[in-house]
Amino acid sequence: MSPARPFLPVRRRLLGALGGLAAAPLLGTGLAGCAAPQASIAGTGDLGVVVERARGTLALVDTSRRQVLGEVGGLGDLSHASVVFSRDGASAFVFGRDGGLSRVSLTRGRLEQRVMQAGNAIGGAISADGTLVAAQNYVPGGVRVFDARTLELVADIPAEFAPGRLSRVVGLVDLPGRRFAFSLFDAGEIWIADLAEPARPQITRLRDIGRQPYDALVTPDGRHYLAGLFGEDGLALVDLWDETPVARRILAGYGRGQAPLPVYKMPHLRGWAVAGRLAFLPAIGRHELLVVDTATWQEVDRIAVAGQPVFAIARPDGRQVWVNFAVPDYDRVQVIDVPSRRVAATLTPGRAVLHMEFTPRGESVWISARDDDRVAVLDTMTLRTQAELTLPAPSGIFFTSRAARLGF
């Protein structure tokens, strides 16, 4: 597995094996003498990428055939990497820990462009209209916004919370309109940036939202921005529909401040934690999920789980929530039945489960098992394994259907 495998172009899925041509670029491949194709050219709605962190490589995958199409390397440090997609689904924007922002073509299977936009970055987002790609940075602390077509810098938003002091930025999310929200870890602030005119970002600054926001989510309706706090108990909530948004503290029982247990891995917050009216939030350090009513933002239940939860991800229809865990329990995945709020199944899809991603309508879930060099694909109704893909140390999994979703 060490050398990157040749790229199997998307059209190969329809034209059948092309033998020695497989390594040629997409448009060369399968076009023997420019022959007319034997089938429609495939679309990009069922494509995705799997991060191979150790090698700085992305595997390109097809969720209809459950196959690896090929790999794209040269992406730098992909620890804690995240990915967003162009509006048409043909390009993946990859945010590396080293500050690299790369554009990978899924249809050509190659790295198209790469810029070093910061010294230390922690993910990004893309605007609802697909024109702006925003990166959240630790060094220098702030947000940088790029033209999605050219990767030219169009806006630089230093997170200067005091003269000369820049905060690390976390919890960056897209909002309806050309807007983004993000949190300042070192300042305890939440900023809302309106880039209707990218050259003149309008910043709404919310102060004293709580100590050390470490991650955040926006609900799928774009209304509520919720930031987890590392420096104290509870979370900060902003109703973005208010005329003048304010941050209020909720869920003092969230965990961290009250009883600082050893935390093996901080949970991730994202819009996927919301299932219908309920949010399922990993309690920090505890073997519990908090169930929160998003109408009142009160805790309505707690669910005991198999370890310290890292991701709690609702199936797109909200009928199930799938949970993975920090060490030492990261060989397990649990499935929560939402109506009964009970653990319906405990699965062991592989060693070191790092991430899970649902297919667009949730009929399948892809699970990365890093230490087994495997991605397992499970039927979410029967829980049967539909496919297993061999990939070196897979971590994050991202499908192009995210391009059509808010807060992903």
Added chain:
Amino acid sequence: MSPARPFLPVRRRLLGALGGLAAAPLLGTGLAGCAAPQASIAGTGDLGVVVERARGTLALVDTSRRQVLGEVGGLGDLSHASVVFSRDGASAFVFGRDGGLSRVSLTRGRLEQRVMQAGNAIGGAISADGTLVAAQNYVPGGVRVFDARTLELVADIPAEFAPGRLSRVVGLVDLPGRRFAFSLFDAGEIWIADLAEPARPQITRLRDIGRQPYDALVTPDGRHYLAGLFGEDGLALVDLWDETPVARRILAGYGRGQAPLPVYKMPHLRGWAVAGRLAFLPAIGRHELLVVDTATWQEVDRIAVAGQPVFAIARPDGRQVWVNFAVPDYDRVQVIDVPSRRVAATLTPGRAVLHMEFTPRGESVWISARDDDRVAVLDTMTLRTQAELTLPAPSGIFFTSRAARLGF
């Protein structure tokens, strides 16, 4: 406008004008001597179709550039036509009133396949996993299910509610898993078909659900199936999460039975009527929208609107609901602000507004104005017109992002 314009292939968006090559098939076009392309191949996530009913033609559109890419004809009777998309977004399945089921390639810009599957049809759906395309038919009354790759018939489900008597079928929707729900207009029944094994459909039959169900929706979470009743007041509701689903009557105030006003056009029901926790339902014959709490299924408000509503469609984030109207008020579109439940704006985008479709994350809405031969594209935040496309008598508008959504 009478002759179908030549197809402008998707790649032309990136390679620039190709002059006389424009009419050639996609792979021929822009590949002068199989030269390597100058840019990534475009994806299909930002494509869609506009029905030109009078000509039996689909216009293929690009929602990023707000352009018409070309037209595909030969689709038969497209009155009341509906469209679903393949899982990869490359193919549109078109259900014609004449019983024709056509597969159109968006990437090649041509009709790939066409079967006459019934004598009189009224739309269809595609399974969550994208493998099964189902058509709902008036003549012969029932549902026929086809392999999405080959359009071969894989299941025939006659709606035989009494010996030798077939009902017209309406309100067909996809459910999680390989399941569909639909209503029998002539029988007053709702059927749930599980096609885990397509050769052996398992039918759950709900009787006496109410007189003359005329259309239905499934909520975006796949939980509630709601059928409008033409023959009496109210709607029929099924909680699909129940062990043994039953239909109950709700919303006696829905309109039809209680005060049979002249109805110029029956409203359409679909999952898009749900905005967060609320559903916005067109009252039949009345100049009102009913606002229903989907947690209790009680009416919580009524909103006076400019005419008999036909479509009430929530922006994907649920912050707005856009409404169009039956004659004589179909030159207007109203925008409902969801938090205040008030009419925020009344627009006149053109004469004979027949349909509206939001871009995947809702930053824009496309509106067909049949009698002005125009599709208007509006910014949903500013309500400003972003583009106007000239198309002959446009009606239904469908974007590929529907492929990733349940109940569309």
